[in-house]
Every structure is written in structure tokens, then in C-alpha cells.
Amino acid sequence: MxxxxxxxxxxxxxxxxxxxxxxxxxxxxLIHQEQIQHQFHSLRQALPSQFAIHYSVKANPAPGVISQLLQLGAGLEIASAGEFNLAMQAGASAQQIIFAGPCKSRAELQLVVEQGIGQIHLESFEEIELISEIALAQQKVVSVAVRVNPLAQAAAGSMRMGGLPSPFGFDEEILESVLRRVEVAAGLNLIGIHQFAATQVLNADDLLRQWTHAIRLGHKFEEILNRPPTVIDVGGGLGIPLYAQDNPLDLHALAAGCKTLPSIPLNCQMVVEPGRFLLxxxxxxxxxxxxxxxxxxxxxxxxxxxxxxxxxxxxxxxxxxxxxxxxxxxxxxxxxxxxxxxxxxxxxxxxxxxxxxxxxxxxxxxxxxxxxxxxxxxxxxxxxxxxxxxxxxxxxxxxxxxxxxxxxxxxxxxxxxxxxxxxx
Ligand SMILES: Cc1ncc(COP(=O)(O)O)c(C=O)c1O
Incomplete structure (x- = not known):
């Protein structure tokens, strides 16, 4: 029982x-605005100022919810043109939005590039070619980051999305060839790395281990391309107590642990994309x-x-x-x-x-x-x-x-x- x-x-x-x-x-x-504010402020307080918070719209895509997060100072992370449109309806500017997901259609990519999306996270070789083609046709330069499926068993949490064979992102083993390909692709501005290993993580040390790995990937980026990334996105995954034995994520431990993370490349923006934790x-x-x-x-x-x-x-x-x-x-x-x-x-x-x-x-x-x-x-x-x-x-x-x-x-x-x- x-x-x-x-x-x-x-x-x-x-x-x-x-x-x-x-x-x-x-x-x-019923969604309580006060509690959204409480969750956002407590996370904001725990994270160093280099970390931007992008609300993962898939958690609850109602424009009335998205606009609350925008007002609090969050950016957004979306997974489809549908979510893009809801975000725009909520008052976002396209520049505030990151687009991730393993299968972005031509029509979706054309729409977001035309509207001036902030970043697209690349998840397949086909996508590299498609976005490059669209950027050229629209005479735009699109900022992109490479989503990495990490080698290390960095993943912990209820639903792991990294460290195993995965349809998401590129395996870390081929990172160098992916970065070199994207670096020379016309119309793409390669800005950094994205890694998202697991959702519903309740242990601060597990999250910090994942974030450490993402920063190391940022250093690898620098070694390979001879320039630092300007974005390291550590994904979402911050958990909440759902079941009887769950303890809440210890934000004090997370804040303290952030002080011990490896050095972040100069002028590099860290991004965290929580959904569940905020809503x-x-x-x-x-x-x-x-x-x-x-x-x-x-x-x-x-x-x-x-x-x-x-x-x-x-x-x-x-x-x-x-x-x-x-x-x-x-x-x-x-x-x-x-x-x-x-x-x-x-x-x-x-x-x-x-x-x-x-x-x-x-x-x-x-x-x-x-x-x-x-x-x-x-x-x-x-x-x-x-x-x-x-x-x-x-x-x-x-x-x-x-x-x-x-x-x-x-x-x-x-x-x-x-x-x-x-x-x-
Ligand atoms: C790319 C990406 N970012 C962020 C999230 C949000 O995750 P969570 O709600 O666990 O914070 C997800 C969820 O699947 C995701 O796929």
C-alpha cells in the first residue's frame, strides 16, 4: 500500500x-499565478547570474501561462510550430525562443526562420542541411547549437534522455565531425552545445553532474573549433515531489554546487530549460x-x-x-x-x-x-x-x-x- x-x-x-x-x-x-512566481523566483535565486531560464512550453502551453513566465524574465523553449505560435500569442519575441525536437518539418523551420527565432538546436544531419537550405533561401543567418547525447552515464531521473542509444541529438562520440560540418554550413551560426539527460531529477548532485558534463562539452567545442561556445544549454529536468517518498529538490545544495562547477568559457551564456519545476x-x-x-x-x-x-x-x-x-x-x-x-x-x-x-x-x-x-x-x-x-x-x-x-x-x-x- x-x-x-x-x-x-x-x-x-x-x-x-x-x-x-x-x-x-x-x-x-486550476493554475495559481502566485505559485508560478514562487517557483521561478526560488530557482532564479539558486542559480548564478550566468544562467538564463527558458521555460519549456511543453509543460503547459497555455498562452496565459507562457505570458506569466515572460513577465518574470524567462525565455522560452518550444518543440513545434504550434508551440511557437502559442508563444508568440503570449507576447514573446522570436529572439527569446529556442526550438528543439528530433523532427522539425520544413514548414515549421521556414516559419521560425522567417520570424527570426533565437536558436535552433540541431538533432540530425538532415536537419543541418535543411536549415542551411532554408537560411540561404531566406538570406538569413540562423543561430544553432548542437544537441549532444552524452557518453557518460550523466543521466539520472525518472525518464532518461541521455547516456543511452537515443533518437535525440548526436552521440558524443561523433561530436567533432558534427561540429566541423555545422561550422562550414552556409547560413548557420554555430553558437554552442545543448545537452538534456533526464527529466524529474530530484537530487541536486545528479543535476550538477549533468551540468558539469555539459560544461566539459563546451570546453571540447572550444578545443575543436578554436573558439569558445557562447551558449551551453543544460536542458530541463529539475524535479518536483510527486510521490510519497519524494523529497523536494534541494535548491540550497544546487546553489552551493553551482559554485563548484568547472569554469564556464568566457562570455558564455548558460541556459536551463525547466518545465515541470516551474509549473x-x-x-x-x-x-x-x-x-x-x-x-x-x-x-x-x-x-x-x-x-x-x-x-x-x-x-x-x-x-x-x-x-x-x-x-x-x-x-x-x-x-x-x-x-x-x-x-x-x-x-x-x-x-x-x-x-x-x-x-x-x-x-x-x-x-x-x-x-x-x-x-x-x-x-x-x-x-x-x-x-x-x-x-x-x-x-x-x-x-x-x-x-x-x-x-x-x-x-x-x-x-x-x-x-x-x-x-x-
Ligand atoms: C529539450 C527539452 N528541454 C526541456 C524539457 C523540459 O523538461 P522538464 O519538464 O523535465 O524540466 C524537455 C522535456 O522533455 C525537453 O525535451
Whole structure:
């Protein structure tokens, strides 16, 4: 059985959760601006000034969220023309944007080059030729960095993206030939190195080991090309406590460890691209109990929301061992009843649709709320929202002045997944 998790409502009181659930209906994502600010400022404080923070838009691409990060001073990292357009809608300038991803289409590259993208991170030989061709045709010079799949087992974290055979970036073993090829490619300005080894890293030493390796790659760049890189991008990967035994990333240890990193080449900008860390703790997912069922002694709470909105909480987004997110049932009447365990299920007709396997409840009833914490990142954006034809949940931003902004309206049976609101 899982350990019960601490209650997490992205800084809101239970009364506020009830209030917003009644105001906007369920299922609902609430994103709390105050918590975005808190996450950003605490990371900003921990990192040396040479580190720029680029928000990884894939974590939550709502323009109303992106604009919060821009206002705080973040740049952006995107993975598609769709995300590029959302970023521009949020008020970004193309220069603030980094474009990464293993398969960028000609049309996407033409669009971002035309608009003056800040950097593109190269991930294949085909891409080198394609971007060079597009740059020449548009008579532009495009700043590019080479994404490296590191040799060292620098990777740690829940989803490793480096140190193993990988579709992302170029293997470190061929770095020299890649750099030499890019250096002479027409229309490309080779500015540096990008390395992203793993996501959901909770140990500061693991992150520092990866960052050390990236800086060493920067020195290799200098040895090979006889000039220093102007950018070393260490990727995202900063973790948040998702499961019962998780401890938060120790930002004091990270700050102290940054002082011991190898020397950074002169005038070189370090870039970190967090997604989960900035947005995860800022959001909750709220759904409502529609049925309370006992089957062969086991208690099931069946809700109006589930894995089609929040695949990660269901344990089906890359998790090998199924563990529960911080899930709480807000019961209107719990007087005197004994604690019991319940499984929280969604409305889909698949046994995969489980929001929590073991949650402590007393007297759960239809209409009570289920709240999933740490749900601001990789929730609706990483879920099979069309699966079985249930409409998407509404998403709402709570501003620090207590006003609200609809990030995405609730879907309907005719329009399952409405677009994000154009308001930024
Ligand atoms: C290139 C790149 N940068 C940044 C991120 C953000 O990672 P995280 O949310 O773990 O910080 C990702 C996530 O997959 C990514 O692929």
C-alpha cells in the first residue's frame, strides 16, 4: 500500500478549492499565478547570474501561462510550430525562443526562420542541411547549437534522455565531425552545445553532474573549433515531489554546487530549460465523485475526470512502477467515520483509468471533490484528450489579485478539445 501523501492544493485553502469548483464546474485545472512566481523566483535565486531560464512550453502551453513566465524574465523553449505560435500569442519575441525536437518539418523551420527565432538546436544531419537550405533561401543567418547525447552515464531521473542509444541529438562520440560540418554550413551560426539527460531529477548532485558534463562539452567545442561556445544549454529536468517518498529538490545544495562547477568559457551564456519545476506545483486537477461503489470489499470512487485529462497521475505516462500523485478527497461529511482506503477511478471504460490506487477516506459521497496536486505540468497537455470522446477539462488561472482568467474553456461533445484562449 502507498503511504498517504501530504495534502497539496497549490497554495489554496480547501474552501477556495470548493469555491472554484462550484464557480467553474468540474473537471477543472486550476493554475495559481502566485505559485508560478514562487517557483521561478526560488530557482532564479539558486542559480548564478550566468544562467538564463527558458521555460519549456511543453509543460503547459497555455498562452496565459507562457505570458506569466515572460513577465518574470524567462525565455522560452518550444518543440513545434504550434508551440511557437502559442508563444508568440503570449507576447514573446522570436529572439527569446529556442526550438528543439528530433523532427522539425520544413514548414515549421521556414516559419521560425522567417520570424527570426533565437536558436535552433540541431538533432540530425538532415536537419543541418535543411536549415542551411532554408537560411540561404531566406538570406538569413540562423543561430544553432548542437544537441549532444552524452557518453557518460550523466543521466539520472525518472525518464532518461541521455547516456543511452537515443533518437535525440548526436552521440558524443561523433561530436567533432558534427561540429566541423555545422561550422562550414552556409547560413548557420554555430553558437554552442545543448545537452538534456533526464527529466524529474530530484537530487541536486545528479543535476550538477549533468551540468558539469555539459560544461566539459563546451570546453571540447572550444578545443575543436578554436573558439569558445557562447551558449551551453543544460536542458530541463529539475524535479518536483510527486510521490510519497519524494523529497523536494534541494535548491540550497544546487546553489552551493553551482559554485563548484568547472569554469564556464568566457562570455558564455548558460541556459536551463525547466518545465515541470516551474509549473507542476502551481496546478491542481479537480474532479467530482459520481458514484461510490464497493466491489468484493474494495471501495471505488468513480469520478467525472480521469486519465484522458491527466495521464501522468494515472501512472500511464512513462511510469514503470505505478504510484499515486498527491490525491485528496474533500468530503463534505466525514464526522466520526473510520478511515478506509479507496481507489479513485475515472469515467473511461478501461482499467487503466485510475487517478489513485489508495487514498484514505472516511465517508465519501457523490458530489465530493477529488483533488490531484502537482498538476500544473504535463497534465492535460500530455494526455489522450480524444480517447473515448469525453470533453476536455476547463483550465483557469488564478491571478495574485484574486481575479481569474480562462486558459481553455471546457470541451463539449461537439468540440472535445477547444483551443487555448487567445487572452495572454
Ligand atoms: C529539450 C527539452 N528541454 C526541456 C524539457 C523540459 O523538461 P522538464 O519538464 O523535465 O524540466 C524537455 C522535456 O522533455 C525537453 O525535451
Amino acid at each position: 502507498n503511504e498517504p501523501q501530504a495534502k497539496q492544493y497549490c497554495g489554496l485553502s480547501e474552501d477556495s478549492v470548493w469555491h472554484y469548483a462550484e464557480l467553474f464546474g468540474t473537471p477543472l485545472f 507542476g506545483p502551481a496546478g491542481i486537477y479537480i474532479c467530482k465523485i459520481a458514484a461510490v461503489k464497493r466491489s468484493r470489499e474494495k471501495l471505488f470512487l468513480i469520478c467525472d475526470g480521469g486519465m484522458h485529462h491527466h495521464l501522468a497521475a494515472s501512472g500511464n505516462l512513462g511510469q514503470v512502477i505505478k504510484r499515486d500523485y498527491p490525491v485528496t478527497v474533500l468530503e463534505r461529511s466525514n464526522s466520526g467515520a473510520e478511515m478506509q482506503n479507496a481507489q479513485i477511478c475515472g469515467p473511461l471504460c478501461t482499467p487503466l483509468d485510475v487517478l489513485a490506487r489508495s487514498v484514505q477516506v472516511q465517508n465519501p459521497a457523490v458530489g465530493d471533490l477529488v483533488v490531484v496536486g502537482q498538476s500544473g505540468a504535463y497534465a492535460s497537455t500530455a494526455s489522450p484528450m480524444h480517447f473515448l470522446g469525453h470533453p476536455a477539462a476547463a483550465e483557469v488561472l488564478l491571478r495574485t489579485d484574486s481575479t481569474t482568467q480562462i486558459l481553455r474553456t471546457r470541451g463539449t461533445s461537439k468540440n472535445l478539445v477547444p483551443c487555448y484562449s487567445t487572452e495572454s
